[in-house]
Amino acid sequence: MKGKESILVVDDDLDFLKIIKRILENKNYEVDTAPSANEGTCRLKERFYNAAILDISLPDADGTELLSRCLDIHPDIVAIMLTGHSSVQNAVQSLNRGAFAYLEKPLDTETLLSVINRGLEKQRLVLENRSLMEELEQRNRITNTLLSVSQAVSESLDLQQIVDSSLEKVAYYTGIKASFIYLYENDRLVLKGTHGLSPRQSAQMAKEIQKDSGIIWRIFRQAKPIIIDDFTNLTDKNLEPLKKKTRQSFGGIPLSILGESIGVMGVVTSDTNHEMTDNNIELLTGIGREITIAVRNAQLYEAASSAKALQELDNMRTEFLANVSHELRTPLAVIKGSANSLLQSDVIFDESTRQYFLQSIDKDADTLTRLVDDLLMMSRLEAEALEVKRKLCKLSEVIETIQDRLDNLTVKHQLQVNIPDDLPSVNIDDIRIGQVLTNLVENAVKFSDDNTNIRIEAESNDKDIIVSVTDQGSGIPPEIHEKIFERFFQGNGSKAGRRKGTGLGLAICRGIIEAHGGKIWVESQPDQGARFTFSLPLN
Amino acid sequence: MDKKRILVVDDDTAILRLLSTNLKARGYEVLTATDGEEALETVQKEYIDLIILDIMMPKVDGVQVCRHIREWSDIPIIILSARGDENDKVKCLELGADDYLTKPFGIAELMARINTAFRHRGDASVAPAQSSFTCDGLEINFAKRRVTVKGKEITLTPTEYALLQQLAVNSDKVLTHSMLLHSVWGNEYSSEKEYLRVFVGRLRRKLEPDPKNPRYIHTIPGVGYHLATS
Numbered sequence: 140m141k142g143k144e145s146i147l148v149v150d151d152d153l154d155f156l157k158i159i160k161r162i163l164e165n166k167n168y169e170v171d172t173a174p175s176a177n178e179g180t181c182r183l184k185e186r187f188y189n190a191a192i193l194d195i196s197l198p199d200a201d202g203t204e205l206l207s208r209c210l211d212i213h214p215d216i217v218a219i220m221l222t223g224h225s226s227v228q229n230a231v232q233s234l235n236r237g238a239f240a241y242l243e244k245p246l247d248t249e250t251l252l253s254v255i256n257r258g259l260e261k262q263r264l265v266l267e268n269r270s271l272m273e274e275l276e277q278r279n280r281i282t283n284t285l286l287s288v289s290q291a292v293s294e295s296l297d298l299q300q301i302v303d304s305s306l307e308k309v310a311y312y313t314g315i316k317a318s319f320i321y322l323y324e325n326d327r328l329v330l331k332g333t334h335g336l337s338p339r340q341s342a343q344m345a346k347e348i349q350k351d352s353g354i355i356w357r358i359f360r361q362a363k364p365i366i367i368d369d370f371t372n373l374t375d376k377n378l379e380p381l382k383k384k385t386r387q388s389f390g391g392i393p394l395s396i397l398g399e400s401i402g403v404m405g406v407v408t409s410d411t412n413h414e415m416t417d418n419n420i421e422l423l424t425g426i427g428r429e430i431t432i433a434v435r436n437a438q439l440y441e442a443a444s445s446a447k448a449l450q451e452l453d454n455m456r457t458e459f460l461a462n463v464s465h466e467l468r469t470p471l472a473v474i475k476g477s478a479n480s481l482l483q484s485d486v487i488f489d490e491s492t493r494q495y496f497l498q499s500i501d502k503d504a505d506t507l508t509r510l511v512d513d514l515l516m517m518s519r520l521e522a523e524a525l526e527v528k529r530k531l532c533k534l535s536e537v538i539e540t541i542q543d544r545l546d547n548l549t550v551k552h553q554l555q556v557n558i559p560d561d562l563p564s565v566n567i568d569d570i571r572i573g574q575v576l577t578n579l580v581e582n583a584v585k586f587s588d589d590n591t592n593i594r595i596e597a598e599s600n601d602k603d604i605i606v607s608v609t610d611q612g613s614g615i616p617p618e619i620h621e622k623i624f625e626r627f628f629q630g631n632g633s634k635a636g637r638r639k640g641t642g643l644g645l646a647i648c649r650g651i652i653e654a655h656g657g658k659i660w661v662e663s664q665p666d667q668g669a670r671f672t673f674s675l676p677l678n
Numbered sequence: 679m680d681k682k683r684i685l686v687v688d689d690d691t692a693i694l695r696l697l698s699t700n701l702k703a704r705g706y707e708v709l710t711a712t713d714g715e716e717a718l719e720t721v722q723k724e725y726i727d728l729i730i731l732d733i734m735m736p737k738v739d740g741v742q743v744c745r746h747i748r749e750w751s752d753i754p755i756i757i758l759s760a761r762g763d764e765n766d767k768v769k770c771l772e773l774g775a776d777d778y779l780t781k782p783f784g785i786a787e788l789m790a791r792i793n794t795a796f797r798h799r800g801d802a803s804v805a806p807a808q809s810s811f812t813c814d815g816l817e818i819n820f821a822k823r824r825v826t827v828k829g830k831e832i833t834l835t836p837t838e839y840a841l842l843q844q845l846a847v848n849s850d851k852v853l854t855h856s857m858l859l860h861s862v863w864g865n866e867y868s869s870e871k872e873y874l875r876v877f878v879g880r881l882r883r884k885l886e887p888d889p890k891n892p893r894y895i896h897t898i899p900g901v902g903y904h905l906a907t908s
Contacts (some may be wrong), residue, residue, distance in 0.1 A: 461761060465734050468760035469690050472781035476696045479785045486703040495699070499692055 144259055145169040145187070149179035149205065150194040150221065159192070162248055168255075176200035176208075183212045189259055190217040192251075195229050195241075203233050210237050215265060217258030221246070284312040285425045292433035296440045298322075299331070305404070305430045306334035313422060315406045317381065319344060320394070321359070322402035322434065326350055328359060331402070336381070343380035353377045355403050358391040362400045364420055365391045381407050390420065392427040394434065401431055401438075455628075459642060462629065466510055470503035516574075517626060517643045520650035527568045527654045534558055534565070534572075534597050534606065541573040545580055551589040554580070557596045565604050565675050567655055572675070575648045575659075579608040579671045582644060587612025587668070603657065603674040610670075615663040623661065624649045648673070681707040682796065683725060687717040687743065688732040688758065693781075697730065700785050714738025718746055726753055728795055730788075731775075733759040733766065741773060748774035752835040754795035758783070764872070771876040776837045787866065794864045798836035811846040813907045816885060816894055818846050825885075832884050837862070841877050842885075845895060845905040854902040878903060 146168050150156055156172040163170045171188070173179035176197045183191070191209050195202030206218055220241040222230040230241035239258045242251060288308045292301050306318045316335035321328035328348040333341045348355055353375045358365050367389045370378060378389060387409040394402040404427050477496035480488065488496070519525045535558045538545070545554060576595065583593045591611040598605050615623065622628050626646035645659075652659045652673045663669035684706050686697045691712070698708045709724060711717040715737045721729070729747070733740035744755055756777040757770045767778045776798070777791050811818040815828040823839060825832045834842065840862050845853065855874055859867045867873060878897070882889040896906055 461734075461763075465760040468781040469693065472760070472783065473690075473692045473696055475782035476693070476700075476785060480696070480700050483700075483785055486700070488699070488703060492699055492703075495695075499696065503692065 143167060143169040144189040145171070146190045146192065146255070147171045147173065147179065147182055147188040148192045149173045149176065149197065150192075151175065151198050152194075159246075159251075162251075163255075166252060176202075176205040179205060180208050180212075183209055187213055188216060189262060190219065190239075190255055192219045192221060192255075195220050195222045195233065201229075203229060203236060206233055206236055206238055215262060217255070217262050219251075219254060219258065281422045281425060284422060285429055288312065288426050289429040289432075292430055293436070295433075296437050298434065298437045298441065301430070301433045301437055302332040303334075305426070305433070306332055309404070309406065309423070309426055310334055312426075313406075313419065315408050317407040319405050320402060320430070321348060321355060321405075322394070323359065323400065328355060328402060340380045345377050348377055355391060355405065358393050359400050359403045362393045362395040362398060364393065364424055366420060378405075381405075383409060385409050390423060392420075392423045394427050394431040396428055396431045396435065401434055404430065458629070459626075462642060463510075463514065467507065470506040470510070473503040474500050474507070513643050513647060516647050516650075520647065521626075525650060525654050527571060527651075529566045529568055529655075531564045531566050532569050534562055534604065537567075537569045537573050538576065538595065540569065541577050544577055548577070548581055548584050549593060552584055552587070553590070553592045555592060555594045557594065559597065559599075562597055562604060563599055563677060565677055567675055568651075571651045572655075575651050575673065576606070576608065578644045578648050582671075583608055583610035583612060583669070586610065599677070602678075603676050605672060605674050607670050607672040609668065611668040614665040614667045615661060615669050616665050617663075620661050620663070624659070681705060682727040683707045683709060684728045684730060684792070685709045685711065685717065685720055685724075685726045686730045687711045687714070687735070687740070688730075689713055689735045690732070693732070693758075697788075700788075704789060714740065714743045717743050721747055721751070721753070727799075728754045728756065728792060730756050730758050730792075733757060733761060733770070741770060744770060744773045744775050748835075752833060754799060754836055756788075756791055756795060758788075768872055768876060771873065772879070774835060774880070776835060790864065790866055794867075795836070798840040798862075808847070811849070813846075813849065813905070814893065818842065827885055827887075834881075834884065838877060838881055838884070841874075842881055845903065849905045849907050852898050852902055852904045858902060874903070 146163055148156060148159055148163075148170065149172070150159075151174050153174060156174065160170045160172055171182055173182050176199045179191075179193070182188075193202050193205050193209065197205065202220060202222075206220065209216060209218055218233075218238045220230055220233040220238045221244055222241055223244055227243075233241060239261075240254045242254060288305070291308050292305050295301055295304070302320050302322075306320060309318050310316055317333075317340075318335060319333040320331050322331045323329075327350060330344055330346050330348075333344060336344070350356065351360075354365060354367075354373075355375075355377050367373060369386050370389045371382060371384075371386060373389075381387070381389070387407055390406045390408075392404045392406070393400050394404055404423070406423060477499045480486075481493060481496050516525070538556060538558065580593060580595070587593070587610045592609075593611075594607075594609045596607050596609070619628075624645045626643055628646075629642045648671075649659050652675070656676045657674045659671065659673040661669055661671050682705075684701055686694055686701070686708060687710070688694050688697070689712050694710050694712070698710060701708045709720055709726070711720050713735050717729070717731070718738065720726070731740045731743060738746075740757060740759070744757070747753065747755065754777075755775045756779060757767075757775045758779050758781060759766060759770075760781045767780075770778055776795050779788060779791060809819070809821055811820070817826045818824070820843065825834055825839070825842065841858065844858060844862050855871050856868050858874055859870060863870070863873060878895055879889075882892050882895055885894055886892045894905055896904055898904060
């Protein structure tokens, strides 16, 4: 039940004031009286009255003038004018200016009470309509705001963009300047963004909030908003950076949907216009829901993308296993088939064919050995357990030790080696670097036609020696220049009749060169050959 | 008698040479191809009695070659694969390959499988005494190696035909897995039960009005198969 309705009576007849006060108080109205227009005005400025009974002729002012002031201050007030016989004209004027009724003196009590009653009844209807209207407008505003926020935050699938644009929209639509968002990650809340804080405040905000610590965590866990009208005296270290000397309110809104919390949005305001009213909390909670949906979508998208990346890696591994199986079984098939052929009793092969079988066995046993070495090397690189036994040596010596192997590889190509005599010695594992060069030459052979040139060259600058292997083969499209150094990657375009490889060669090269502190890269265009270069630091 | 011509398809030249040498030494004429495309061209241009086909090859792989060839030819295909995966094996047999050998392999084993394939292709000695078989719309003319269902001619690969013939000659008897593997493929296949499953499936798809509820070839779970005349 609402409180009593209040009535102000202004009349210079003090006895009249007394009587009427008693009559009205008996009818359970709250009554104030004033003997002059000035005093009446003061009362009106102090508080709201539901009704005012104003004498039309006052010593210090015309009653209609007081009526105007009264309606200026309280447009909804029920104003009843009291007149003598002589001033009916004035009374009519008063009605035109907005008075509810006029009554002639001497007053008939019944008539007065009935007029007051009707006036207040009408006022109640007006006020009720107005508040319904206001509520409708507020709903409308909330709905529109939510729609705008929802549109704004759902435009992106990037988590950071969503957080930033959410805080911006909160400021734009609610007028709240300072805000922040924490999101739940691995059993703690992580600060994802702030808006309207000074750089110092931002820097002081806790980057992470551990489990069960402070108000922010509580909001997250309970998934309910918490409002603190004045947090100047509150001791919560997570809110400390936000404090100012003046009074400030804090609102913590859970970012949650269907009972599942994903984080907390906090807003701080010192502006009394933006105090945390019920409507504001409702609006912020609604905005929180929209942010939650957008963040959830972004997180799901991220999860799906990383699942896709894992799936890709898994596919590469599966393909790798199939390739390794193929690569192992092919030389094994040659070895077994050749040995088996020699053992068959139904056919006697001539001497040269027998020789050929033996050579095949010999050659593919070597192939198998290299393959096993590659696999071992890769697993060492993956375990970061590659040992590099450095010693000071000349590149020309390294090449000398692998010369036979290089000659074998390039029987159908022209191999040119061009190493300057004054190339400085370098501190390297000669066997490993020999492996890199062999691998690069092997690739060059694999991807270029017979009778083309393959060049090994070297130069030096202050810091490095730089070694390159250049071929005139099918080249490499720029979009896979990085990818070819990834393990398991298989390029297309090796010539028919050649074995495919494990997709490990260049990954191994990169592993070895990086273990030496150097770099390896490729320059190539399709059909224009390729140049693989690596650097080895002199120190 | 003319030499039988075998096409060997493999992207590895060492394997190609190993196979050619052995096949030639045993009286076969050998053609080679190093990728799927070349293999398909050769099959279309030349008369070939049998194909030995590698799976992992550049351009067109062995599986695709097998599928393409089966669209218009029942020439025997032996897959030679460096992948030992059981799934690959079943996939290739489903696609119409006659046999599947995993690298590394023994020369004698390969020769035995080539002989099996040729035997299915119509060695007169395996033709049964009776001249034909009839059962509820299914007709087999053993002399002409001709199969019809409700008057419509059905094209079978040699291995499919050999299996059907075995079932028909012994109709209404239950033939165990090992009996069928032994009589249709040979001794060395006694443990290759999935061959049977795949080839029975292939036969059902070609013969049965409703392959899921077979009218002719019935499965006796865990034991074998029989062709029921009633």
